[in-house]
Amino acid sequence: MTPPMPLPPGALSPADASAWTRIRRFAVPGWMIERATEARLAGDWRAACAAAAVDVPDDLDPERVAERHGPEVAARLADDLRHFAPDLLRWHFPRTLGGHTTFAVGRRVVLAGYGTDGPVLSVTNLPMLEGPQRLRLDLGPARRADTLHGVTYLQEDWTAARRFWDARRSAELRLSAGPVATGRLPFLHPDGTPLTSDELPDTDPGPSADPATRAEWIAVLHSRGEHVEAYAAAGLDLDRTPVPPRTRSRYTYPELDVAGLVTHGALDLSRLAPELRLLWNAGRGTSFRLPVHWRGELWTTLDVTDADAPVVRIAGRERGQDDAVPFLPSYIRQHLPDIQLLREGRIRPEALHPLVTAALFPEAAPATGPAGPRAAEPVRVRCGGVWHEVVSRDGVLDVPHTREEQQREQALRAFGGTISGCFATQLAWTTGEGRLPRALQAQRRELFEYVQHGDIPAVMALLDAGWDPHVRDRRGRGLLHLLHLLDHRELLPRLLAAGLDLNARDRAGVTPLQVAVAQQGSPALVRDLLDAGARIDVVDEMGLSLAQVIRQYQRRDLAFLRRRVLKEYPGLGSDWFEGYMDERSRDEDPGWDEEPEPDQHQDQDEDQDQDLDRGQAQEPDPFGDADPFDKDEDASV
Known part of the structure; x- marks a missing residue:
């Protein structure tokens, strides 16, 4: 069997490179960047969020924030929102990969904090692998519940990485490409074309080499399997003291070799020290851990004894030894995908987000963004x-x-x-x-x-x-089955006029209405499907009726449909489900099945009409009106 060809130094795997190529083409379209930028420069941050599919709750208003948290917090928040680039946030938001181009499931990214005990500005996405690709902006306590619909949310701290969302700091994106303030970036010519393998250093260029060449040499050492040497070349103090053996369940595991631990993962060692300094300056501490093995992890510590010349020290530890030490943020652990795509010739600088291109290639012509x-x-x-x-x-x-x-x-x-x-x-x-x-x-x-x-x-x-x-x-899904993923108001009439079957079933036997109910389709979409003649006497592959699916996901916004199904088709669905849900009723949100306010739908329609008049039409917030993290605010993330 022919062994696989080794990856270039620091490169993405072929599967991830393919996924990121599609992400850069489809996930943040050029028109979205253009509209969001125009609104931001005009001072309308809400319109910018609407253009970039970022939902904003009503209470995220500086005046109301001042009432709850004081005028100083409100002023700082207003300043951040004025420079908030939601399209840039979408560009950098964590992704699932593994063949998918969607957001990583269940992420909460903290963007900014306001005081030691004050609220934090954060953004969340839906806990669905293939659900609507919308984000929600939120201001609330730093310690929040970490589950939604039974899915655990992972939190990432970007307070020391404003370059991913703050237009004022986007020039700092060069740090994500390498420790190079000016000049060419690692692995690239000044015009963004990739270096060939022959142009990479094959011997130590010495301490006087430019930062880009130095970073390339460190990556070359990694690719050769000379990991300990790579840490030394990066100026990192690697403690090679073995992790002592540990006994669990009467079995004694052998000691962990630190030289073996550093072979796992693909840290960009040349960026580690400056990134840790930024975390320290932002008040996020000096010690972080990086799981690299099922038993072991690497601990990185910024020794600031000499504040003018801090030293990064790295040691091995047994996993679970001290869970109070935070994880190293993922944006430090991972390479900036744009650089990797440029290196492989999969993308050109002009096809990047304009703020990214301006940061990485300040001498280049303005970028146009992804093609249509x-x-x-x-x-x-x-x-x-x-x-x-x-x-x-x-x-x-x-x-x-x-x-x-x-x-x-x-x-x-x-x-x-x-x-x-x-x-x-x-x-x-x-x-x-x-x-x-x-x-x-x-x-x-x-x-x-x-x-x-x-x-x-x-x-x-x-x-x-x-x-x-x-x-x-x-999977046999047509465009009608996927209306919950986009603004349906223009597309639905067009599809019906083309003769598409409103009650067509996919290969799982599910109709468009069933998909909308189960996959967080908006109440407006559900109502429009019903008005167009969608059948409600249907069950899914588990035999659940629409009323039962609505109960399963506690979709209070669809209580009107649940009551209609129960009234017109009593007994429809699986007998076991109701008994199962009755046993779990103690876990249900009390009052989730209560009737919404009588004028809620009317007010929603009026708001949508106003959005249409302003040219900013968008789907209703799929998260619902309530903050998804309102419960158990004292729970630690």
Whole structure:
């Protein structure tokens, strides 16, 4: 078996590089950056958040904040919000990877703190792998509950990394690329083109080398397996004293070799010291731990005995030895993906976020951001011994066959016959079943990536260009099934006018209404589906009715639908579920099933109409009106 080719020094894995390439293309579209930037520069931070799909609760208002926390906190908050770049935050928000381009599930990122015991500004996302890609801004206590819908939220502290969200500090993004204040960045030429392997140092360039060359040499040592030498080259004091053996459950584990621990992980050692100094200056302490092994972790300590020349000391520890020591923030542990993509030639500086390009390449021309959707190209299909071209055109996947030929193939399939060539391709495109040419798979994946990231302008542009709206993904989900991911008000009428079946089921037997209910679709979407004729006498693959799913997720905002289902279809659903939920009723939120205020829906519609008038239409907050962390505020994160 041929061994895998070693990765370049400090490079992303092929899978992660592919995922980040798609993230940079789809997750933060150019129009979002443009609108959010225009609103921010005009002083309208709420409009900037709306453009970048960041939901803002009503109580996050400087006047109301002053009432709760005093005028000083309100003034500092107002100053931060005035320079808040929500599109830049989305650009850097943690991602799942592993083949996905969505946000990391259940993250809470603390952006700023206001006083030792004061509130913190933070942002959270929904605890769903493929849910709506919206964020929620929040101001509240620093110690918050860490669960929502039974999912544990992981907290990250960005108070010492304002470069990821504060437009005033975005120039500091160079620190995330390497310890280089000016000049070229590690692994790149000044114009952003990558260095070749022959241009990397193969011997120690010496202490007088420029910082970029020094960082490259450290990465080369890592790639050679000379990890201890890499720590020394980075000026880090590595304590190689073995971690003593430990007995657990009558079994004594051998001592841990620190030289072995440092082989795990991919720390950018050249950035560690300056990042730790920033954490210290921000009052976040001097000691942090980094889990690298199922038994062991590395402890990093900034020795500030000499404040003018602090020293980074690293030692091995047994995991769980002192959980009070915080974890090293992930943005320090991980490489900046933009640099890695540039190194591999997967992206150009002009396709980055403009603030990122300005920070990394200050001499470069202004960036335009990610490109928009591309027109569908014809794809060759083998049909009857010859090559034909198929293409999305005029709302269908067009094939070069007469109407009579198409009717004959449809009749053949209706009577159980086997179809092939262009007709089999059409069937796979509109059902999600069967094989598609790779080029068509790529086109389909592109459309559904835009949908996943809520890019309604891109989806509408593709439909305007003639894309077939009947396309389905490999799970049999069509555009109607995914309306909860984007602003549906313009798209839903268009899909219905194109003849899409409102009650179509995907391969799991689920209808668009069921998906909207289970996947945090807004009440406005649910009401519009009902008004269009969506059936409510349906059950999912577990036999649960819509009323039972609403109870399962405690969707108080859909109480109107639950009552309707119970009234019109009593007894529908699984018998075991109600008994199971009754046993768990003590864990339910008291009053979750109470009727909302009578004018709530009307007020919501009026607010949406006002948003439309301002050109800032957006879906209602999928988190609901309540802060998801309102409960158990004294619980430690």
